[in-house]
Amino acid sequence: MKAVMRQNQNKRAQFDLADILRDNKVSFSEKYNLFQQQKKAYQDICACRTAQLKGHLAYCNCCNYKRQAYNSCRNKHCPKCQFIKQAKWVDKLQSSLLDCKHFHLVFTIPHQLNELVYLNQKKLYNALFSSAWEAVSKATNNPKFLGAQTGAVAVLHTWTQTLNQHPHIHMIIPSGGLSDDQMEWVPCRNNFLAPKRIISSLFRGIFCHNINKAIKNNEFVVPDKFKWTCVKNTLYKAKWNVNIQKPISGVNAVVKYLGRYTNRVAIDNARITDTKNGKVSFRYKDRKRLVSKIIQLDTLEFIRRFMLHILPHNFYKIRYYGILASTNSQTKRQQVSALMETYIAIPKYEGLSGVEVYSLITGKDVSRCPKCRKGRILCRALPGPET
Known part of the structure; x- marks a missing residue:
């Protein structure tokens, strides 16, 4: 992994999200109510x-x-606290993936469910993960398509480039699977995993069934004027967006690609271009025209949109399934590596401190004194502010 991996995110930016939150803390709290986890964040x-x-x-x-x-x-x-965490996760990912091509799938739910999702985040995000994987598992196990047990790494994102609510799952799936008797690696034929319409309809049916069951059992907080029967009929008539991209070749390419989507927050400081006159301006990418643009929002609206993407307490936004699940790391994953005659990489950052990882990424020995270049840097805790 090269030192350029999002290293500029760790540099001091001209504008800071923390400053915006501090300067508007009182006015924002007077207008909006936050969940406990949002308050903590x-x-x-x-x-x-x-x-x-x-x-x-x-x-x-x-x-x-x-x-x-x-x-x-x-x-x-926090946009200032993800650099080392991301580097460690990407390094660990190399030991989890198989040495083959991988498909990138994106599962998106319709916007009609946004309010229901916001009020029941943990339950519905869990349902989003499980429904996406169940759809993939059923499709790939079908002998008409792959006919084998595959695996996946799934990452949850909840935002658009303009910070609007947009829950979706990025899923990386190997281009093959383990046969039922676990004696053969079955590769995908002609870079084909399963029909998009099959996975999409399975995902829609499973996810709607899970919601329907939870609502009947009164397990959800239901928004005012939300009529599930009407919404359900609309959802079943619509085509759900499941995007399947061409397979990515090689572990390094997959790690580099997936690394963009992990340990990210809704917006980092480098994207903020201006804060004045009660407005916040920031860059976003226009996906249709493939150009960078600037959007300006009222400061309180900017904060409101950012707070939409605070995840529930102890919620895991990155999950592993099938032959890539941690429970299969010493069994099926090793069996697959043996069948493919490849090796499992060993994480090089495992057990290292944040300072040690930073030194390896940047090539800078941060333990050496920058002034005399001879001594070593030592640290001692400072007392906290007087209360």
Whole structure:
């Protein structure tokens, strides 16, 4: 993995999401109510790398060099705290994938369900994951298509480039599977996994069935004026968007590709271009015209859209299925590697500290004093602010 991997995200940007949240905390709280996890994320991002979280003093054991720094919040929604986490996950992913081509599928649910999803995030995001994988598993197990047990790495995203609500799953699937007797690797024929319309209709049916069952059992908070019977009829008439892209060749290409979608937050600081007159401007990519544009939102609307994408507590947005699941790591995955005569890569960042990982990625020895170039940097905790 090259040092260029999103390294510029870790640099200090001209505008900071944390500043926007801090400056508008009172006015936003007066207008909007937040869930508990949203409140925590809001507070953590505001406190990140400030005296509120205390800090540490880095000093050289050879000269008089000193540098004070505040601690990070480490919240998974903070744009300043994802660089090392992403690098470690991408490194670990290399040991999870198979050395073959992979398909990239995107499962999207209709916008009519957005309000229901927002009020029942954990349950419906879980249903989105399970429905997408069940649809793929049923289609690929069908002897008319692949006729084998495959696997997947799935990543949840909930936003568009303009921060609107748009729940969808990115799923990476190997171009083949393990035979039922586990004695043969069955490759996809002619780069074909299964018909898009089959996977789409399966996904629609499974997901709607799960919602219908939960609503009947009163397991959901249902929005006012939300009539499930009418919505369900509309959903069954519509064609659901399941996008299947051409297979990606090689583990490195897959890791680089999927790395774009993991450990990301709805917006990073580098995309924010201006904050003035009660407005926030930021860059977004126009997918249809493939050009970069600028959108301007009222500051409170910008914050509201960002807060839509705070995930529930202890929710895993990256999941593994089938032969790639952790429960199969010592059985089916090893069996597949043996059948394909390939090897399983060993993560090089496993067990390393964040400082050590950063040094390996950037090629900079951050433990060496930048002033005298001889001494080593040591750290000691600083006392917190007086209360």
